[in-house]
Amino acid sequence: MPYKFDYRDGDVLAWLLTDDGATAARIESYTATIYVGTPDHDQDRLATVGRHLAELPAVERTAVEEWRTGFRHDAGPVLRADIGRIDAVSDVASTVAGWGSPGTYRLYNVDFTREFRFCLETGRIPVPERSLRTVSIDAPPEQLARNNLRTVTVDGVTVDGETAILETITERLNQIDPDILSLQSSRLIPKLYELADQRGNEQFDLGRRSGYEQLAGQSTYESYGQVGHSPARYNVSGRVLIDRSNTFMWDETNLDGCLDLVERSGLPLQELAWASIGRILTAIQIHHAYERNVLVPWRSWRHERFKSMQQLHDADRGGFTFAPDVGFHEDVHELDFSSLYPNIIVTLNISPETVRCDCHPDRDDVPGLGYSLCPERGYLPDVLEPLIEDRDAIKRELRETTDPERRTELEGRSSAIKWILVSCFGYQGFSNAKFGRIECHEAINAFAREILLEAKAILEANGWEIVHGIVDSLWVTPRPDSEQTAPEELCELVTDAVDIRLEHEAAYDWIAFVPQRNSDAGALTKYFGRADDSEFKYRGIECRQRSTPTFIQETQRELIETLDAHRSPERVCDRLAARLEDLRSDAVDTDDLVIEIRLSKHAEEYTRSTRTAAAATRATQQGYARSPGEHVSFVVVDDTATTVDRIRLASEQPDTYDTTFYETQLYRAAESVLSPLGWREQDIRSYLADRTDASLVQYS
The missing domain is CATH 3.30.70 (Alpha-Beta Plaits)
Structure with a gap:
């Protein structure tokens, strides 16, 4: 089966893998x-x-x-x-x-992409018939942005100089004859061809046939309140291009996971790599629609049924949450519903054509909303049920398999399916979804709320209390003066009652739920703890945030380990003091203080003198302009300044930093660790200010 498709002079080139490379078949009769x-x-x-x-x-x-x-x-x-x-x-x-x-x-x-359209209309599933060979090519982003390519790294080997770059890439391509080119950025494609033209190298080519083409220009978009950047997309003949700056699935899974989704969706690998989860889910749904002889609408014209004010009030709610019990808790168990929302869809037959169907207007099936659910099987359960069953089978095999290669394959496939299942619920409320409907979204949430309330009643009746719960996860601890049902048996009781499997995900020796920064209320997604296998887990706090410098991340993990060892806020503060001293004595490498942020505007559009504005402007001044949605990395060198001198770009390799600024970041990270014990930033500062003798622990 062909795995890659190119368009040349109005015809399709379908690339089939051979034992020693690939060959192309020209298809002249195809029409869209x-x-x-x-x-x-x-x-x-x-x-x-x-x-x-x-x-x-x-x-x-x-x-x-x-x-x-x-x-x-x-x-x-x-x-x-x-x-x-x-x-x-x-x-x-x-x-x-x-x-x-x-x-x-x-x-x-x-509005199908051309490669997906060809596969769909000709019945081709573009799964390669042998293992794929890959060559990786990287280059410094600032050189690409400045159109001054002097250094590349090819499969881990770094070379300098224009001639060496072209010769090394050509030699590697000839040696490996790769099926995949994994690029740090798609900007490499035109830059390398421009370089070859400048050097008069007419033999240079990245594809199996000459030349390249641009499929789409760069663009900026907004999704869920965040600005994103989609770089330009390119194509070379006979090889799959993976732009690692623009791929979700490749990053979150692996090649095995991506190929699993290629088979399910019919999207060729190159397209699947840059596609969003929603696009992949839509492709899977389109295949199911075709099996039912259903066409795919160009623009959605689904109407939303009339709702009373009371129905709007009841329906416009999210999943149920149990506010976290802020504090330090011992002997905690995490219980997770297996694919809760997808299983609700499958077991209760929720689908755009079944919710509030015309054939059963008088039924009252959805709790609290009064929506009917048609008993005739919907298409959405048919889409999701194989995914749920396959992931369950993969997880069972993972528990039994010790072979490293097999585990890597299974983990990639499991992760790929997980992301599709995670998105299927929210996608029902997405206005541009080909097959979606807001009432499905509302019905799923309504059932989920009932399920969590029913689970709560069972848990409490069996000697447990909930210390936190969100979406499909519950954290429970033994109720004082009560006899507890064993966690595994407890899960079986809930599973039997709600008909969706509840699994014992983890046991914690202790777990700490973090309050909000300026409130005593619990932050829903911020916690950390130590599982009974001695592994630490962190969620939502600074060490899990992309923008946090490495030094702050490592220090916060150190503080958590100190808390685990001593259960003492004072000992944690003593450890913090040592890291503060490192900062003040200029003992921290600036590489470990780099902050990476995503721009939301062009440099000239910022109206306030923020660090982000300074970084965007400085990058532009140095010929390294960033578009909205792209990332920029910098070190804060003088946070009192209001100009571009406030920061230095990471590419400038700064040798100094603003000690006071990074101290504040350390204190905030320490507060996240100690606030569950009642210590806020001011308490930490007061304790350290009152210290007269340095604790020996900071030197250990």
Whole structure:
């Protein structure tokens, strides 16, 4: 089966792997297909649009076919249009959409990427038939940004100089003949070709055939309140390009996990690597729709049913949470529902076409909301059930397997499926989801709240109390003066009651739930503790935050280990004093004080003199401009300044730092460790200020 697809001169090149490389098959007869329908399946209007379409140069043929335009619709007539050039699909669709008044025509199967479209329409699942060979190429980001490429690292070997760069890459490609090029940044593609042109190296090529093409330009987007950056995407012939600056699945899983999703979604590996979780889930859903003879709408026109004010109030709520009991707790067990939201969807048959269905308007199935659920099997449970079952099987095998290579493969596949299952719930409320509906989102939450309340009652009746609970996880500790049911038996009781498996995830010797910074209320996602296998777990605190400098992360872990060893705030403060002394004596390497942040604006758009603004401006001044959504790394050298001199970029390799600024960061990290014991930053500062004799522990 081909694993990579290129488009050359209007034809498709399908690349098949061989034992010693790859070979391309040219497919000349392929045409892309879209469909046009009307709300009432009006044959006369379809005939009219067919005549108009036949006049467009890009359309090769038209025909009326029977397709379903929704999961609860019977098959009806739609107009099929075969388009000779795949890059003309959007133009043809936009032309049809402009005919008549809005809603006159509805279009289907329009906005597919070209490689996915080809695989879907020709029934190809692009899974490679042998192991893939990879070559990795990296370069300093500041050199790429300044268009001054002088250094690259090829499979761990660093070379300097333009001639050496081109020769080393060519030699490595010839030696390995890779199927995958793993790049630190896609910016490397045009830079390397420009360098080859400048040096007169006409033989240089990254692909198995000459040249490269740009598939998409860079862009900025906003998702869940955060600004992101999507770099330009490129393609070379016969090889998969992985841009490690723009890949979620590659980072969160591994090649085995990605290939598992290639098989499930039909997305070629190159596309899957840059695709979002939502795009991958949509591709899986599209395959299931095709199996049911259902077309994919171009633009969603799902309406939201009328709701009373009371229904809106009851429905517009998230998952249930039990506020964390702030403090230091011993003998705590973490219990997790296995894929809670996906299992709710599957076991209760929640799907866009089953919630508030027309055929059962009088049913009251969803607790607290009064929504009906159709008993006829929905498409969404059919999508998710194989994923749940396969992940359960993988997890069972992982518990029994000791072979390292097999474990790596299974862990990658398990993680890949996990991310799809994690996103399937929220995706139902996403306005651009091809197959989604806000009522599904609301119904899932309603059932989840009931399940957690039922679990709470069972736990308490069996001698346990909840110290924290969020979404699908519960932390419990024995109730004083009560007899406790064993955790494993407890999980079985809850599983039998709610019909979704509750698992014993971990036992903690102790766990600490952190309060909010300016409140005594518990922070829902900030805690740390030591499991009974002596492994420390950290969630939400500074050592888990990407922007936290390495020195602060390492110090915070040290403080937690000190707390574990001595259970004494004073001893933790003594350890903190030693790290503060390191800062004050300039004993900390500036590489360990680098802060990495994501920009939300262009440099000139910042109106306040913040560190972020200083970093963005300084990068621009040095020819290293960053776009919104991209990251910039810096060291704070003078936090009292209001100019770009406040910071130094990490690429400048600063040799000094602002001691007071980093002291404040250390105190904040220490507060996260000691606030569960009632010590706030001021208490820590007071204790250290009152010390007259240095504790020996800081020198140990």
